[in-house]
Amino acid sequence: MIAGNIKVCIYPKDVQRITGKTNRQARLYLNKIKDNLNKEPHQLISIEEFCSYSGL
Numbered sequence: 685m686i687a688g689n690i691k692v693c694i695y696p697k698d699v700q701r702i703t704g705k706t707n708r709q710a711r712l713y714l715n716k717i718k719d720n721l722n723k724e725p726h727q728l729i730s731i732e733e734f735c736s737y738s739g740l
C-alpha cells in the first residue's frame with residue numbers, strides 16, 4: 685500500500701483526448717494553466733490541477 689497522495693502529471697496528448705483539442709491547442713491550454721498557477725515552463729501540471737482549472 686502506498687501512503688500519501690499520488691500526483692500524476694497530465695500531458696498534451698491527454699488534454700487532446702479529454703477535450704478534443706488539437707495538439708497545439710492542448711499545449712497552449714496547459715501553458716495557460718501554468719501561467720494561472722504561477723508555475724515555471726519546465727514544471728508539470730497534475731491531473732488534480734488540470735481538473736480544478738477546467739472544472740472537471
